[in-house]
Each structure stands twice: as C-alpha cells, then as structure tokens.
Amino acid sequence: MEILISLIGGLGLFLYGMTLMGNGLQKAAGEKLKKIVELLTSNVLLGVLVGAGVTAIIQSSSATTVMVVGFVNAGIMTLSQAIGVIMGANIGTTITAQLVSFNLEGLAPITLGIGIALYLFSSKSKTKNIAEILLGFGILFTGMEFMKDAVSPLAEYKGFTDALVNFGHRPLLGVLLGLIITGVVQSSSASMGMLIALASQGIIPLQSALPILYGDNIGTCVTSLLSSIGANKNAKRAAIMHLLFNILGTLMFLLILNKPIVAVVTRINPTDVARQIANAHTLFNIVTVIILLPFSKYIVKLAMKIVPQTEEEKEVKTYLDERMLETPSIAFANTLKETNKMAKVTNICLNSSMSAFLNKSKKDVEETFKIEKDINDYQRNILNYLLKLSKTSLTGNSVEEVDNLFNTINDLERIGDHSENIAELAEIAIDKDVSISNDGQKEIEEMFEKVKKNYEDALILINKKDKKIAERIIKTEEEVDNIEKSIRANHIYRLNNNTCEIDSGILYLDLVSNLERISDHCSNIAIRVLNY
Incomplete structure (x- = not known):
C-alpha cells in the first residue's frame, strides 16, 4: 500500500509538472500557435511537422489529437489534413520520454528555486511564463524521482519481476497492460514515465517493456475517442484514424520490427535500459510515420468505411468548439x-x-x-x-x-x-x-x-x-x-x-x-x- 501511495503521489507530481511546463511553453509561444490554422494545408508532410511541433510545445499528444478532432468538427481541417497532424503528434510526444530517461533529477531543485524566484518577484508576463516552464520542469522531475523511489522496493519481489519478464514472452498481455494504464491516466507520457522508472531500477527488461510501450501508444487514443462523442461524423473519423494509425504501428513492430528496434537501441545504449526504452519509443513513432505516411489516404478511406458518409451529414456551422x-x-x-x-x-x-x-x-x-x-x-x-x-x-x-x-x-x-x-x-x-x-x-x-x-x-x-x-x-x-x-x-x-x-x-x-x-x-x- 505504501508503494502504491508513493507511486500515485509521484505520478500526480509528474502529471502536474508536465501540465505546468506545457502551459508555460504554450503561453510563451502563444502568437505562433495562433497561426497554426494557416499552416495546416493539404500538404500531409507539413501537417506532420506542425503536429510534432505543437505536441512538443503543449507536451501532450492527446491534447493535440483532441484539438484535431475539434478542428475537424469545426470544419477548419479536412480528414486528409488531420491524418498528418495526428502522425506528427505521436513524434512530438516522445520528447517527454526522452527528457525523463536522463538522470536530470539533480537539476529539479535548481529549476524549482529559480522558477519560484522569477514567479514571485517579477511582474512581467513573459518572465512568469518562463517561471512556469522552470517550475513545471522541476516538479516533473521531482515526480519522476518519487516514482523511482516508490518502485525500487519492487525489485525484491520475485513474483512481480517474473510477471513483468513474462510480458516479453506474451506480448499481447503487455500491449493490453500499456493500453489500460494509458487509458486510465489519460497520458502516454505519464505511463512512459512509470515504465522508465521501473527500468531505471532494473525491474523490467527491454524485451518486456516494448509491448507495454506499444500498448501505451494505443491507449493514448482513448482521449481523442472520448472527445469525439457528441461531435459530427468527420470528428469521429479523425479519432478513428488516430486509433488505426497506432494499431497498425503496433502490429508492424510486434510482428516484424521488434528485433530490429531492440538491436538498434541496445547498440546506442548497451547498459542503460531507461535510455533504450526512450529511444525505442522515439524510433517506434518516427518509423511508423515514415512507413505509413505514403498510405495516409488509405487510412482516411478506411475511417470513412468504418463511419460511412450519409445524406443527413451537414456542414459544420460553427468554429466554436470547447475542445479548443x-x-x-x-x-x-x-x-x-x-x-x-x-x-x-x-x-x-x-x-x-x-x-x-x-x-x-x-x-x-x-x-x-x-x-x-x-x-x-x-x-x-x-x-x-x-x-x-x-x-x-x-x-x-x-x-x-x-x-x-x-x-x-x-x-x-x-x-x-x-x-x-x-x-x-x-x-x-x-x-x-x-x-x-x-x-x-x-x-x-x-x-x-x-x-x-x-x-x-x-x-x-x-x-x-x-x-x-x-x-x-x-x-x-x-x-x-x-x-x-x-x-x-x-x-x-x-x-x-x-x-x-x-x-x-x-x-x-x-x-x-x-x-x-x-x-x-x-x-x-x-x-x-x-x-x-
């Protein structure tokens, strides 16, 4: 029970820090974000770049895909544009995992101290935005340290470590676990943080972590699927495209690319499992985008078949979407x-x-x-x-x-x-x-x-x-x-x-x-x- 309470506390700090840092980054880049709609053209590759950039700023692929669902629902964006942004969002979300895989906890007190000083003693909005970024960074890594300390005693429980190792032999269970965890916490970055915390304590090997990682990517679709409830059919199709993209990526890596990705990440970081997981997460999303990008129009067509067009469908009448x-x-x-x-x-x-x-x-x-x-x-x-x-x-x-x-x-x-x-x-x-x-x-x-x-x-x-x-x-x-x-x-x-x-x-x-x-x-x- 003590482990669970500490883990939940650490996860809470991690999520709050990520949100605070994302809000600070978003405020600092507010004027640039205003122009995003004009950047979204029929060019799918540009959509990928925009999706990656926005997700890197707001620190959440779920938020970006919910935003995309809102754009499609408002008629601002077509499905052909949306698929590119959704793909890019998956790449942008890997930044958080990359950050937390490094041992930067020592910087947390420094960034917290500087952030608090700037926030308390400055009246300028730009300075306060920078303070929020620093505070978010510090709280995020403090939460990460809490999670690492919380899970460290689990290394002594052979039954728990054996269960985690078993996911390497039964990958579908690992995918299901990753899906459930991300669906519950509504953040693939947070579930990746927990996975990296386990890896940093030597509790979970790479082979067992990968199926959970793949499941994390599918679980992040839950938010966009929920946001499409009550929206028009095009918005539902955008949410389904997000799900299809991640399912196809997971199938490719489970069946074909799992061994190559293990070989690549172990070669880059032979002894650091946390870095291996973060790199695997980045490679999974980049490679999936590279492979599926040429077939994006077929993903759109498949979504159209799952949610077929009807005569009753009406053109969207408003740009006002509360998701935005x-x-x-x-x-x-x-x-x-x-x-x-x-x-x-x-x-x-x-x-x-x-x-x-x-x-x-x-x-x-x-x-x-x-x-x-x-x-x-x-x-x-x-x-x-x-x-x-x-x-x-x-x-x-x-x-x-x-x-x-x-x-x-x-x-x-x-x-x-x-x-x-x-x-x-x-x-x-x-x-x-x-x-x-x-x-x-x-x-x-x-x-x-x-x-x-x-x-x-x-x-x-x-x-x-x-x-x-x-x-x-x-x-x-x-x-x-x-x-x-x-x-x-x-x-x-x-x-x-x-x-x-x-x-x-x-x-x-x-x-x-x-x-x-x-x-x-x-x-x-x-x-x-x-x-x-």
Missing part, C-alpha cells in the same frame, strides 16, 4: 473566424435592409428580419464562448484582445438591430405606399455608400489591426455626420417648399438616423484599434 479552450490562443483564432462569419452575415443584413427600403421589396424586408435573428444567435454563442475563454490561462495581450472582441461582437449586433429598424421603416413605406423625393433618394444613396464603405473597412479591422484604416473610418464617420446634418437641413427646406410629404419625411429622418448610428458602431471598432 485547452489551447486558448487557437480558441481565440477560431473565435475570430466565427466573428468574421457574423460580420459577413451582418453585412448581408445591412444591404438587404437598404434594398428593402430603396426598392420597396417585401422579400428583402422578410430576409432582413430572418438574418437579424441569425445575428442574435451569433452574438449569444460567441459571447458565451468568449466568457469561457476569458477564464482560461490567457497571456497579457490576449486578455485585452478578448475584451475588445466582446465589444466588437456587441457593435455588430447593434448594426444588425439598426438594419432591422431600416427594414421596419421599409415595411411601413410599402404598406402605406410612401415615396421619397428624387433628391431625398440621392442623398440616402450617397450616405449609404459612405456607411457601407465604413462597414467594409471595419470588417478588415476585426482581423488586421491597421491604424491607417482605423483613421480612415474616423474621417469617414465625420463625413457621415456632416451628411446627416446636411440631409436634415435639406429636408426642412423641402418641407417648407411642399416638395416633401410629412409621412415620408418621418421615415426619411428615421432612416438617416439609423445609418448614422451604424457608422458610429464602425467608428467604435476603429477607436479600439487606435487605442490598442
């Missing part, structure tokens, strides 16, 4: 994509409302009302997601970016409201057969062109913080204000000269007021960029 909240920088990038969708829909709503008024189109009135409801749904969903995102570990600038996006979403929703107001004015004009004078029509069209240009510039600012465009919006907004004043003066003149009806005049002024308010909301977006 584990990686805040990417979650924010996805939120921007969803905001762009909302902004484009709002643009359609604005144009539809003006078409309804200028062309007296009942169809455009109804279309505007329908689109405005969609805009409200976008606002509600994005704001709820942003609220959850704001509670995650955001870096300094990201906090302000999230706050700004909150306000931008509300500005877009208010533009939708004003567009709805314009559609209501159009409906009244149609029902009462109210007409606007030719001069009034020209003035409205001139003002709308300015407002429309302002809105299109505001759309650019959602993604690109261009201060020149922001300044142009402010300038155009001043022009819109002047046009509004001129329109009101001209309207009074037409009323006094009986060239304009009172009923049409009321609608006319309400329309002008709504257009001016739309331009104000564009200006709000610009002001936030100038103050950023």
Whole structure:
C-alpha cells in the first residue's frame, strides 16, 4: 500500500509538472500557435511537422489529437489534413520520454528555486511564463524521482519481476497492460514515465517493456475517442484514424520490427535500459510515420468505411468548439473566424435592409428580419464562448484582445438591430405606399455608400489591426455626420417648399438616423484599434 501511495503521489507530481511546463511553453509561444490554422494545408508532410511541433510545445499528444478532432468538427481541417497532424503528434510526444530517461533529477531543485524566484518577484508576463516552464520542469522531475523511489522496493519481489519478464514472452498481455494504464491516466507520457522508472531500477527488461510501450501508444487514443462523442461524423473519423494509425504501428513492430528496434537501441545504449526504452519509443513513432505516411489516404478511406458518409451529414456551422479552450490562443483564432462569419452575415443584413427600403421589396424586408435573428444567435454563442475563454490561462495581450472582441461582437449586433429598424421603416413605406423625393433618394444613396464603405473597412479591422484604416473610418464617420446634418437641413427646406410629404419625411429622418448610428458602431471598432 505504501508503494502504491508513493507511486500515485509521484505520478500526480509528474502529471502536474508536465501540465505546468506545457502551459508555460504554450503561453510563451502563444502568437505562433495562433497561426497554426494557416499552416495546416493539404500538404500531409507539413501537417506532420506542425503536429510534432505543437505536441512538443503543449507536451501532450492527446491534447493535440483532441484539438484535431475539434478542428475537424469545426470544419477548419479536412480528414486528409488531420491524418498528418495526428502522425506528427505521436513524434512530438516522445520528447517527454526522452527528457525523463536522463538522470536530470539533480537539476529539479535548481529549476524549482529559480522558477519560484522569477514567479514571485517579477511582474512581467513573459518572465512568469518562463517561471512556469522552470517550475513545471522541476516538479516533473521531482515526480519522476518519487516514482523511482516508490518502485525500487519492487525489485525484491520475485513474483512481480517474473510477471513483468513474462510480458516479453506474451506480448499481447503487455500491449493490453500499456493500453489500460494509458487509458486510465489519460497520458502516454505519464505511463512512459512509470515504465522508465521501473527500468531505471532494473525491474523490467527491454524485451518486456516494448509491448507495454506499444500498448501505451494505443491507449493514448482513448482521449481523442472520448472527445469525439457528441461531435459530427468527420470528428469521429479523425479519432478513428488516430486509433488505426497506432494499431497498425503496433502490429508492424510486434510482428516484424521488434528485433530490429531492440538491436538498434541496445547498440546506442548497451547498459542503460531507461535510455533504450526512450529511444525505442522515439524510433517506434518516427518509423511508423515514415512507413505509413505514403498510405495516409488509405487510412482516411478506411475511417470513412468504418463511419460511412450519409445524406443527413451537414456542414459544420460553427468554429466554436470547447475542445479548443485547452489551447486558448487557437480558441481565440477560431473565435475570430466565427466573428468574421457574423460580420459577413451582418453585412448581408445591412444591404438587404437598404434594398428593402430603396426598392420597396417585401422579400428583402422578410430576409432582413430572418438574418437579424441569425445575428442574435451569433452574438449569444460567441459571447458565451468568449466568457469561457476569458477564464482560461490567457497571456497579457490576449486578455485585452478578448475584451475588445466582446465589444466588437456587441457593435455588430447593434448594426444588425439598426438594419432591422431600416427594414421596419421599409415595411411601413410599402404598406402605406410612401415615396421619397428624387433628391431625398440621392442623398440616402450617397450616405449609404459612405456607411457601407465604413462597414467594409471595419470588417478588415476585426482581423488586421491597421491604424491607417482605423483613421480612415474616423474621417469617414465625420463625413457621415456632416451628411446627416446636411440631409436634415435639406429636408426642412423641402418641407417648407411642399416638395416633401410629412409621412415620408418621418421615415426619411428615421432612416438617416439609423445609418448614422451604424457608422458610429464602425467608428467604435476603429477607436479600439487606435487605442490598442
């Protein structure tokens, strides 16, 4: 019981240290991670490199594959892209095993001391990120030392050591054990850590460790399979591809490549079993990727057969996936994509409302009302997601970016409201057969062109913080204000000269007021960029 308690305590420290180090690395590389979606092209080899790089940063292949499932579920990534990233994630996860296979426990107190000092006495976010990395590193190796000390008495239990040796003769049992352990702790790195701890104490030989190692790789698929529950069919296929890849790799090594890998790793480190296991883990994943990469399209096809395509399958409607909240920088990038969708829909709503008024189109009135409801749904969903995102570990600038996006979403929703107001004015004009004078029509069209240009510039600012465009919006907004004043003066003149009806005049002024308010909301977006 004492051994088990110590082992669990060490495992807990190991997992916490790995998470803390991963979070620190992720925050430090946050801006680079934001661009990952743009890097994911149809090039499978690039996907492998990206998958390996991201996993090396966030220290978890499970997190990367869950992220991939989320991308596929959101329609950001195709299955052909996903397979490359999944393969790369398996390579990236070997870094942790390589680290813990070295005797670096002596560095743990030093990194902990430096990390604590930096965290306590520095107010800079970048320094705190470095502190988290150092603290995570120190805690990880402290946990590793705990696990080694915990299992060392097991070397004296012949029954236990004989059972472990038996896995070398019955590899399927070893694979099953590795699968179960990783499935339970939800981390192949943690199960590899335990395996290396046993090896470092001379308790388990390489031949017995390899089947467990192969099982670890299959067990890591449990997380992505669980994350695909409730997702669309494409996301389920991505999780299945991960499972297929690791099963195929395990079969290749069990049946064909086991002896060659033993020969290679023992030649590199003849006496150090811990290093042999870490190298075997790295070689297993690299060789599996090299062999299976040319057949990636067939893995995709097999996944498609396991989860067949149906007519009911619908295109994904949102980029907002809670799986992405584990990686805040990417979650924010996805939120921007969803905001762009909302902004484009709002643009359609604005144009539809003006078409309804200028062309007296009942169809455009109804279309505007329908689109405005969609805009409200976008606002509600994005704001709820942003609220959850704001509670995650955001870096300094990201906090302000999230706050700004909150306000931008509300500005877009208010533009939708004003567009709805314009559609209501159009409906009244149609029902009462109210007409606007030719001069009034020209003035409205001139003002709308300015407002429309302002809105299109505001759309650019959602993604690109261009201060020149922001300044142009402010300038155009001043022009819109002047046009509004001129329109009101001209309207009074037409009323006094009986060239304009009172009923049409009321609608006319309400329309002008709504257009001016739309331009104000564009200006709000610009002001936030100038103050950023």
